[in-house]
Amino acid sequence: MSALASREPVAQPSLSLEIRDVSHQFDLGGSRLPVLDAVTLNVDAGEFVALLGPSGCGKSTLLRLISGLDTPSSGAILADGEAIRRPDPSRILVFQDPTLFPWATVQANVATGLEARGVLRAQRGRVDEALALTDLTAFAKAYPHQLSGGMAQRAALARALVNDPKLLLLDEPLGKLDSLTRLTLQEELVKLWRRRGFTAVLVTHDVEEALLLAGRIIVFSERPGRIKAEFKVDKGYPRRRDDPEIVALRREILGTLGLKT
Amino acid sequence: MSEAIRTLDGGRATSVPAWLGHVWEGSWKQGLFAAFTWAATALVTVALPDVVPWGSAGLFAKITGGGAIVFVALALLFPLLGRSGARLAHYGPWFIAIGVWLALWELTTAKFGWLPKPFFSPPHGLLNVYVTDGPRLLICIGYTLRLWGLGFLGGISVGYVLGVALGWSKKFEYWGMPILKLIGPVPATAWIPVTFYFFPTTFIASIFIVALASGIPVAILTASGVASINKSYYDVGHVLGASDWYLIRKIAVPGSMPHVFVGLFMGLYYSFAVLVVAEMLGARFGLGWYIQFETAYSGYANVYATLLIMAVLCSGVVRLLFVGRDRLLIWQKGFIS
Numbered sequence: 262m263s264a265l266a267s268r269e270p271v272a273q274p275s276l277s278l279e280i281r282d283v284s285h286q287f288d289l290g291g292s293r294l295p296v297l298d299a300v301t302l303n304v305d306a307g308e309f310v311a312l313l314g315p316s317g318c319g320k321s322t323l324l325r326l327i328s329g330l331d332t333p334s335s336g337a338i339l340a341d342g343e344a345i346r347r348p349d350p351s352r353i354l355v356f357q358d359p360t361l362f363p364w365a366t367v368q369a370n371v372a373t374g375l376e377a378r379g380v381l382r383a384q385r386g387r388v389d390e391a392l393a394l395t396d397l398t399a400f401a402k403a404y405p406h407q408l409s410g411g412m413a414q415r416a417a418l419a420r421a422l423v424n425d426p427k428l429l430l431l432d433e434p435l436g437k438l439d440s441l442t443r444l445t446l447q448e449e450l451v452k453l454w455r456r457r458g459f460t461a462v463l464v465t466h467d468v469e470e471a472l473l474l475a476g477r478i479i480v481f482s483e484r485p486g487r488i489k490a491e492f493k494v495d496k497g498y499p500r501r502r503d504d505p506e507i508v509a510l511r512r513e514i515l516g517t518l519g520l521k522t
Numbered sequence: 523m524s525e526a527i528r529t530l531d532g533g534r535a536t537s538v539p540a541w542l543g544h545v546w547e548g549s550w551k552q553g554l555f556a557a558f559t560w561a562a563t564a565l566v567t568v569a570l571p572d573v574v575p576w577g578s579a580g581l582f583a584k585i586t587g588g589g590a591i592v593f594v595a596l597a598l599l600f601p602l603l604g605r606s607g608a609r610l611a612h613y614g615p616w617f618i619a620i621g622v623w624l625a626l627w628e629l630t631t632a633k634f635g636w637l638p639k640p641f642f643s644p645p646h647g648l649l650n651v652y653v654t655d656g657p658r659l660l661i662c663i664g665y666t667l668r669l670w671g672l673g674f675l676g677g678i679s680v681g682y683v684l685g686v687a688l689g690w691s692k693k694f695e696y697w698g699m700p701i702l703k704l705i706g707p708v709p710a711t712a713w714i715p716v717t718f719y720f721f722p723t724t725f726i727a728s729i730f731i732v733a734l735a736s737g738i739p740v741a742i743l744t745a746s747g748v749a750s751i752n753k754s755y756y757d758v759g760h761v762l763g764a765s766d767w768y769l770i771r772k773i774a775v776p777g778s779m780p781h782v783f784v785g786l787f788m789g790l791y792y793s794f795a796v797l798v799v800a801e802m803l804g805a806r807f808g809l810g811w812y813i814q815f816e817t818a819y820s821g822y823a824n825v826y827a828t829l830l831i832m833a834v835l836c837s838g839v840v841r842l843l844f845v846g847r848d849r850l851l852i853w854q855k856g857f858i859s
Contacts, residue, residue, distance in 0.1 A: 330757055350763035360754045364776040364853045373772070377764035404853045424762065 274458035276341045276351065276427040278304035278327065283336030284485075285322055295485035296322050297333070302479060302488065306341075306427075309454055309461045311471035313514065314481030314489075320464045321357075323486070324430045327462065328354040340428065350374055353426040357433040359413035361405040367416050368392065368401040374424040391423040394453070411442035415449075422453065429454075431463040435470065447473055451498050468514050472507050473500050480517050490517045545598060550607070552614030553597030559621025561590035566628050567646060573635035576823070578653050582646035586624065593617065643823035651827035658812075663831065665807040666797065669725070673732025674793045678786060681737030685744025685785070690774055699745070706742060710735035710796045714803060724804035728797075735796040736789035740782065747781025748774045780854065783847045790843060794836050 285297040296319035304310050312320040325331045327338055329348040338345045340352060348354075353374075361370045372388045375381040381388075392398045395415040405413055414434055421429060431450075435443045451474055454461050465471050471478045472494060480490040492514060494500075500507060564587035567579050600607050624645055630636045632644035652659065687694045688702070710731050721727035751774060759769045801810025809828050816824035 328761055330760060348760045348763070350761070352761075354757075354761050356754060356758070358754070360752075360758050362755060362758075362773065362776070364779070365772075373759070373764070374762035376772075377759065377762050377768045406853070406855045420758075420762070 273306065274425075274427060275306040275460040277306040278302075278428065278460065278462070279337075279339040279342070280304075280323075280327070281337045281339070283323070283326065283333045283338060285319070285326060285331075285334045297326075298485040298487045300336070300486065300488055304460060304462060306460055307458050308477065309451075309463070309475045311463045311465055311475035311478045312481060313465060313468060313471050313478055313518075314486060315483050315518070316466055318481045318484050319486030320481055321432050324354060324432050324462065324464055327428075328352055328430055330354070350378065350424045351426055352428040352430065353421040353424060354430040354432060355417055355421050355434045357436050359405070359410075359417040361408075361413055361416055361420070363405050366402050366404060367397060367408070370405070370416060371397075371419045371423055373420060387423050391419040394422065395419040395449075409442075410438050411446060414438060414446065418450075418453070422457070425457075426459055428460045428462070431461065433464055433466070436465070436467075443470075448499065450474060455498065468511055468518075469502055472511055472514075473502065478514065480514060490514075548601040550597040550600035550611060550614070552611065552618060553593050553600065556614065556617035556621055557590040557593035557597065559618055559625065560586050560593060563621055563625040563628060564590060566625050566633065570629075570633040572632045572644075574632075574639065576632055576644055576647040576650055578650035579632070579646045581653065582649050585649075586621075640820045641822050643826055647823040648827045648830065651824050655824065655827075659828070659831065662807050662809050662812045662828075663835070665805065665811075666801065666809045667835075669728055669801070669805070669808060670732060670793060670797050673729045673797070674736045674790070676729065677733030677735065677737030677793070678740045678789055680733065681740035681785070681789070682744050682782065684737075685741040685782075686748055686770065686774060686778070688741065688745035689748025689778065690770060695745070695749075702738070702741060702745075706738045710738075710792065711799050714800065718804060728800035728805065731800050732793050732797050735792040739788035739792065740785040743781045743785030743788070744778055747778030747785075750781070751777040779850055783843075783851065786843060786847075787840075790840060794832075798832075 280300055280302040283297055283300045284295070286293040286295045300323065302310075312323065314320050322331070326333050327340075327345065329345045329352065332346070345352070361367070362373070365373075368388060371391050372381055372385075375384055375387065389398070389401075392401055395418055397412065397416055397419060400408060400412060400416075405416070408416065417434070435446050438446065447470060450461075454474075461474075463471070463474060476494055478492040478494060479488055480492070481487065482489045492510060494507075494510065496504070496506060502508075564583040567583040567586065572579060596603070596610065600611075603610065627645050631642050632646065684698070684702075688698045689695070713731060713734060714727075717727040717730050718724060721730060755773050755777065756769055759773055764772070798810035798813070801808040802814045805811045809832055813825050813828050816822075816828070
């Protein structure tokens with residue numbers, strides 16, 4: 262289980278993120294739709310930050326920009342002080358849908374990153390470790406359509422973790438799961454993050470999820486997304502959802518989002 | 523008989539009939555009925571004289587009679603056959619129908635001569651073609667398979683590579699797609715006159731025609747398959763550090779497979795159609811040529827015999843492609859056996 266964690270120490274397991282005055286627009290055939298408006302945010306190495314906001318506020322777009330899949334219309338994003346220009350396996354994005362390749366077995370899916378970089382032969386053991394870590398060893402040879410929603414999302418996590426990312430970008434990875442699976446995977450995510458020490462940025466619109474997982478919660482406004490408020494969650498893990506401090510914070514955050522409880 | 527058994531076996535006279543009854547109960551009734559229809563065919567074939575001698579009547583009767591014996595054996599041993607017995611039973615009505623069909627065929631052609639003579643041949647007439655002209659037919663099969671194999675494999679290889687390029691590269695698509703869309707719908711047979719002029723031999727021209735017929739649907743469907751792959755798969759690939767070449771090999775190629783197989787099936791059917799036409803026009807051997815040649819001599823039995831060979835060959839190839847598809851697309855929902 263801890264094999265992946267105790268692997269030869271990576272120079273640094275995490276990276277710091279600097280988002281400087283980033284604005285972004287979508288090109289809609291002539292007209293331009295602003296989605297992000299002057300977002301400035303620093304994330305320390307090893308931190309777990311949650312981005313919270315109404316749907317369509319541009320938080321998923323921000324993740325795509327950090328991953329390097331898209332380039333911001335203006336502003337800059339730096340990882341460890343270096344500008345992000347293209348995707349890199351040190352920064353891995355996990356999507357809301359598992360997006361496993363349906364034609365490949367779970368094992369082959371998890372191996373994708375290593376194979377793509379030509380290191381699979383030398384590091385094949387890591388695939389098995391990642392499968393064990395996400396409790397999928399028995400399903401190594403299964404095809405994605407044979408998996409439940411929770412298993413598929415765990416496989417997507419394994420596919421990300423096998424690359425030892427310094428930054429894990431999570432785009433509502435638990436959004437489509439049933440509530441029980443969700444709770445289990447939330448716990449597993451925290452465990453993985455604490456064990457591996459990567460930096461994590463989680464996009465969610467579930468206040469409770471943000472409170473249970475993150476050390477800091479950034480609340481976004483409606484589109485075009487702007488940072489509206491920031492909350493620190495100074496609380497050890499595992500957290501309880503009925504903890505009075507958590508409950509109080511929850512009320513406060515919902516208030517910022519314009520909801521009364 | 524029962525007296526003898528009674529004396530041999532004391533009081534257990536009923537044991538033998540009971541055993542027989544057991545066999546009868548467990549037997550495959552439709553198999554017995556099929557045996558009956560096949561035996562009737564054999565009987566009709568030898569018992570009644572042919573209006574014109576077609577040859578091989580004796581051999582045909584032996585084959586159908588042998589079939590009847592096999593059906594009796596299978597019917598009686600049915601309880602021991604297990605799963606393969608169930609498969610056999612599924613086709614029971616077919617076996618019966620084939621026997622009936624063969625008997626009627628014999629009666630209407632060879633025996634009573636009801637159907638016009640040069641155009642209709644009895645089943646043993648077809649058999650006689652295989653017996654007397656077998657070697658030449660084998661050569662023709664060889665020639666046809668060679669032409670089809672070279673044309674089809676060449677066509678789908680080029681079509682596939684072209685399709686991947688068209689689906690993958692915007693520039694390729696810009697220049698290639700309009701041309702493909704313009705030329706694609708032209709029936710490959712329309713090219714025959716020009717190709718026979720362009721190519722040094724009719725053989726190479728025929729290969730080209732078959733390749734064209736099979737390649738175009740593969741190219742079009744591969745292109746649409748590659749283009750229709752969910753873009754987020756490529757995002758995943760990019761995030762995980764994949765190169766373009768890796769994305770093509772590991773995402774575009776497997777992801778487009780369901781479309782590619784549709785193109786392969788279309789190409790396969792087109793290739794058969796064009797193959798025979800090409801052979802009829804300029805080949806020296808081959809099944810298409812053979813049909814053409816025998817028609818000129820009113821050898822209709824030979825024509826039917828050849829059509830039967832073609833039916834078996836073509837459906838065999840189609841079956842092969844299905845097997846290939848089921849293996850390669852095992853990852854699709856509903857394909858799991």
